[in-house]
Amino acid sequence: MSDHRAVEPDSAPAVPGEDGDDTPPTGPRRVLIALYAVFALAATARGIVQIATKFDDAPLAYLLSLFSGVVYIAATVGLVTNRRWSRPLAWAAVGTEMVGVLTIGLASIFDSSAFPHDTVWSRFGAGYGYVPIILPVLGLMWLWQTRGQRPENLTTK
Amino acid sequence: MIQPLAIGILSAGLLLGAWTGFQAWRRRPTTEAQMVGAIVLEVALLVQAVVAIIGIIGGRELTEPVTFVAYALGILLPLPLGFYLARAERTRWGSLSLCFTAVVVAVMTLRLLQLWQAGRV
Numbered sequence: 655m656s657d658h659r660a661v662e663p664d665s666a667p668a669v670p671g672e673d674g675d676d677t678p679p680t681g682p683r684r685v686l687i688a689l690y691a692v693f694a695l696a697a698t699a700r701g702i703v704q705i706a707t708k709f710d711d712a713p714l715a716y717l718l719s720l721f722s723g724v725v726y727i728a729a730t731v732g733l734v735t736n737r738r739w740s741r742p743l744a745w746a747a748v749g750t751e752m753v754g755v756l757t758i759g760l761a762s763i764f765d766s767s768a769f770p771h772d773t774v775w776s777r778f779g780a781g782y783g784y785v786p787i788i789l790p791v792l793g794l795m796w797l798w799q800t801r802g803q804r805p806e807n808l809t810t811k
Numbered sequence: 812m813i814q815p816l817a818i819g820i821l822s823a824g825l826l827l828g829a830w831t832g833f834q835a836w837r838r839r840p841t842t843e844a845q846m847v848g849a850i851v852l853e854v855a856l857l858v859q860a861v862v863a864i865i866g867i868i869g870g871r872e873l874t875e876p877v878t879f880v881a882y883a884l885g886i887l888l889p890l891p892l893g894f895y896l897a898r899a900e901r902t903r904w905g906s907l908s909l910c911f912t913a914v915v916v917a918v919m920t921l922r923l924l925q926l927w928q929a930g931r932v
Contacts, residue, residue: 681904684896688908692889692915699881707877783918 682796683733689789690730696782697774698723704771712771718758719773722786725751729793741797748793755779755786812863812927817920820859823852824917828910831897835906841897849897849909852916853890860884863923871927879926886919 701720709716725747732744759778762769772781779786827848831841863883873879893912897905 681900681902684900685904685907685911688889688893688896688911691892692912695885695888699885703877703881707875 683800686793686796687730687733689785690726690733690793693774693782693786693789694723694726694730696723697726700774712769715769715771715773715776718775722751722754722774725754733793744793745797748790748797751786752790752794755790759787812859812866812923814924816855816859816862817924817927820852820855821917821920821924823848823855824913824915824920827852828914828917831906831910831913835903835910838903839906840901840903841906841909845906845909846894846897849890849894849913852913853887853894856887856890856916859923860887863927873926874929875926879923882919882923882926886916886923889915889919 697719701716701718701723704716704719729744729747729751732740732742732747755775755778758769758773758775762773762776769776774782774786778784827845830848831845834841834845860883864880867873867876867880889912893909896908899905900908
């Protein structure tokens with residue numbers, strides 16, 4: 655891949671080398687949006703395909719796939735939007751996700767017969783590089799660290 | 812599906828991921844070259860999706876055709892998202908967003924290759 659950098663001077667007067675540790679919370683939030691959006695797509699598509707093509711094989715697992723997809727969509731919406739309900743929605747969705755991945759993760763290990771087919775959350779998300787167990791931790795950390803930073807709140811302080 | 816193209820896409824995805832990941836580690840926003848790289852990769856994905864769907868119409872037997880088509884089309888979505896986020900966020904976090912979506916493209920390509928091979932019985 656050739657380097658096109660010379661053609662155009664770096665047009666965006668980007669904040670070069672802005673020190674990472676105290677960057678505004680929009681930065682990590684955008685990474686979380688990328689992560690959640692991709693998992694929303696992956697889990698929802700997986701659930702729909704499974705339910706449409708072979709629902710009778712493992713109805714519980716497939717419904718769980720779809721449910722996890724809906725939870726990821728809710729979390730993505732909560733992170734993208736900036737409304738009164740955005741943070742509560744994000745908290746609820748990421749919290750549900752945390753409980754879900756722990757419950758299903760444990761259940762799939764101790765009672766594997768109940769989960770003959772994998773879901774996104776089976777074995778703590780091993781099929782997805784364990785990202786499903788890391789993701790809610792990152793989400794909760796971000797929500798906790800940025801609590802009270804909602805624009806509406808700034809005026810009332 | 813053209814195997815060399817898929818392997819090229821897989822490598823390019825990993826390369827772009829490593830490159831933008833390094834950029835994030837250096838606390839830098841993405842460079843022009845990285846953005847061009849993302850566009851080139853996306854074009855390759857479009858070509859691959861068209862070739863794959865022509866292959867299926869042409870009578871390729873797959874064990875999981877629906878999943879395969881979902882992957883072939885779904886793989887087009889992550890990079891535009893990463894591209895948009897990297898443009899909007901001119902910090903290391905933009906680089907990290909593009910990094911993640913590029914790696915996702917590589918992983919999805921691997922899955923596409925597996926699904927394609929699985930049809931060969």
